[in-house]
Amino acid sequence: xxxxxxxxxxxxxxxxxxxxxxxxxxxxxxxxxxxxxxxxxxxxxxxxxxxxxxxxxxxxxxxxxxxxxxxxxxxxxxxxxxxxxxxxxxxxxxxxxxxxxxxxxxxxxxxxxxxxxxxxxxxxxxxxxxxxxxxxxxxxxxxxxxxxxxxxxxxxxxx
Numbered sequence: 001x002x003x004x005x006x007x008x009x010x011x012x013x014x015x016x017x018x019x020x021x022x023x024x025x026x027x028x029x030x031x032x033x034x035x036x037x038x039x040x041x042x043x044x045x046x047x048x049x050x051x052x053x054x055x056x057x058x059x060x061x062x063x064x065x066x067x068x069x070x071x072x073x074x075x076x077x078x079x080x081x082x083x084x085x086x087x088x089x090x091x092x093x094x095x096x097x098x099x100x101x102x103x104x105x106x107x108x109x110x111x112x113x114x115x116x117x118x119x120x121x122x123x124x125x126x127x128x129x130x131x132x133x134x135x136x137x138x139x140x141x142x143x144x145x146x147x148x149x150x151x152x153x154x155x156x157x158x159x
Contacts, residue, residue, distance in 0.1 A: 006034050009059040011092075026061050038081060038092075049078060051100035055107055063094040069113045070098065075106050128154060 005014045005028035007021035014021070014028055021028060029037070056066055063079055070077045077098045098106040115122050124134035133140050138149035145155040 003030065005029060006031055008034050008037060009061055024059065024061075026059070049076060049097060049099040052078070052097040053100050053103050054095045054097055055103055056096040056110065057093060060092070060094050063096050066096050066110055066113070070096070070106055070109060073109050075102050075109060077102075077106065 003016050005016055005018060006012070007014070007024060007026050008029055009024050009026045010021060012021055012023055018028060020026065056063060060081075067077055067079050075098060077096055080095050080097060082093045127134040127137070128140075131139055131142065133147040133150060133152055133154070135152040136147060136150040138147055140147055140154065146153055
């Protein structure tokens with residue numbers, strides 16, 4: 001039987017000559033590489049953090065990117081994972097954890113990083129703070145949750 005490659009994020013299987021996942025763009029790995037990576041993630045999650053808290057969840061690619069950002073900023077963190085369902089229809093859940101004492105500093109660093117890679121976020125926040133819709137520039141009140149002109153949702157209220 002021919003060897004297959006697996007996407008570490010969504011667990012899709014591919015022929016061995018394929019290099020990247022068509023669904024999420026992640027680099028494909030051999031099954032034993034995926035298994036080793038999961039073991040390493042579990043080991044790093046076993047490192048002690050004082051009162052660990054989850055600050056982000058997402059794909060392995062995104063969580064590892066944020067992990068590198070925090071580590072380069074000397075903020076101790078670990079990545080943990082829960083296996084997806086056994087039917088192979090769900091990918092694993094990856095979480096970035098920091099100690100409770102570092103959570104504010106870590107969140108601030110991640111927000112700054114997101115602002116660096118997505119500068120339009122800062123521009124949108126400035127427009128909203130000035131009472132303008134970031135999509136169409138229409139004047140909106142500070143109490144509005146939606147732009148009256150274009151319908152852009154400005155505030156998500158969780159119930």
